[in-house]
Amino acid sequence: MHTFSEAEALELDRADPLPSRRDEFWIPPHPGRGRAQAAYLAGNSLGLQPRTVAGDLQAELEDWSRLGVGGHMKAHRPWVSFHEMLREPTARLVGALPRETIAMNSLTVNLHLLMASFYRPTPQRHAIVIEDQAFPSDSYAVRSQAQWHGYDPDQAVIRLSPRPGEDCLRTEDVVGFFQKHGDRVALALLGAVNYYNGEYLDIPQITHAARAAGAVAAWDLAHAVGNVELKLHDWGVDWAAWCTYKYLNSGPGAVAGAFIHDRHLGDQGLDRLSGWFSTDPGTRFQMRPTLDFVPNADAWQVSNPPILAMAPVLSSLRLFDEVGMPALRAKSERLTAYLSAALGHFLDPADASIITPADPASRGSQLSVRLHRTPAEAAADRMRSIDGVISDDRKPDVIRLAAAPLYVTFHDCWRAAMAIAAVAADPNAAA
Template structure:
């Protein structure tokens, strides 16, 4: 830890909450209960894995269930929010959240399905240009996906997939090293696919710089924004990103396994030469129910859709997207910088004498709200179990040695951050776990 000294008293945390210019909307969410540490609610710092449930979600789902009960099949056209065009309700708020044009945005499927659909169109290897560049610590599902795409094209993943590693002794990739690789080796790169925020380290990648370098090298540049959407401001259209995909169940609080989203830049959406997997919802909605045998293409991201929208999965996402519209991503980012900076200072002070080290970049411009702490001497799963059972703090373990804390600005408070830092210091300063089990969550 660094030598930063921060007041570690509870009163200071409560004061910061009282004077914050954008208070948390904690009352708008269901916060899990606890009895640990004398608290009624947990300090929930695992929104990087699964966001909390907005209180408005239940009513939205109940409306769809009531319309289904009342109308049956007629709900496709007569429900309060008709089901046939339901995905269109999510288009504009999703586009605003990622900095896209509405025509470039579609909410559909799950994240890895969308990654495969995008790579079907945009990974077109040749004998000279075939490499897929990822960060070495990319999320395993992305690693599996790019390896399988290489195999589909008859390539050896060990040769086709290039994994960029941090410098020896460092935890995060340097932007200049990524740009240097693309200048030197870009002639053989077909696709660059990084996570906007790395799931393990919490590093916010320089999306505009890497996108520009990749495209200048002649590659297609895509982004997995699972840990970036709802966490940091994005301007995908302005930055010239070729395509991106993301989920809505982390920072966007759309529920476990929530339907995902896709972006395709407008320069591609009218390109009829791009190969695509297609289905019923890929065709022009004006003639969809004519039931013809051939697709009538549309020049929007909708043309990458396959199936009719899952209404009960989309309703929670719609609720959450509207909440982001109400608050604004820029205001949330400002609050996130304050809140995450406070937690970083607390960790540096409270844990100065224990075996813990923050591996997330210290520069707020190079991180979102996640702070990853590398623990020595005690397994990360054991630490997270003790945080929950002894202190009522829910964090997230990435075995073997990383504990992730995400003070999500929508619902976390400075007091939550104080509870997390002081609990971690207490756990690491005490003896080994005597009961309970380790816990991990989704990425």
């Protein structure tokens, strides 16, 4: 049984089988508390900066100053092939073959590039399925794709909602939808871990149901990569895309990633939007007017690697390779379970409730708390300024807490539970 004392939280940190890597990150300060550190539980919005990033960036800047254009071929990490260094660690992270992954662009750009290939609507089958609580950017992207192809997005985009009175989707309802209505669906594009409520959808089961119905099964992994264990190749996912600035800690605007299943890589008849880096690197500098096909994910890469936005990704992936996702996922489950229990202990049900699934297998490292009497934005501001707890709010009434296991501690979770309970109980404290 937990005592939910500060001493217990500190002891849990000392005894945990996976030591924290907190000292390898820059932790924001507690406002007004000198050198004290904040409890940072907003890694599902923007991960913290690894301390190695500055050195990795400085190395590229020095090569640029020393070599100029020569850095493309002669930098210590030649820029022309820089993205290749990210391929294998990315593949290990998402459970893919190296040739199935590519680091490129931003998340929504990658969604559009992949939909250009895999959203091939017909009058009989042109629906796109997303979750009703999808991140707005995904909603904008799929609506614009439907409209681009001449379909009314209000009709073509199907939004799956939880049952009345519930906050999360049920796997059996999603599977049942594809079994009943799948013949209308051209593309399923769901968020693997929902940004709003933290629910982790059953990727293999839903993928199987969508593909059995004849639809393309795609996933937005923005809140899943670096958060949960993934086996995209074995699960048969058609394609996926993700950003790297949340749980992967690669910095604002860092290069995103994409996965295309091996069964599609040799299909030269598949439509693609191509560019300079879509062609065979062996003939790239022969400057041919026509593209030389490559049977890997590079076929979807349009532009040359943005080195200063890729170097932080390299820094981050080293950490994930050193620790490994199984160990990180296990620790995140321990942290999130403790945070859930602490919230249950400190919160009055009249003041707030957790809307994230209680089953550890059905959630990522995030717990979303709905405040019943206090506006979320005011609560988050008070938690940060007074308690030194940095969270993320979603208007009007949800606070999101992410126990990112590389740097969040049990003590951070204890601080967060105490802070949110105090502000939930006293709406005037957040004014």
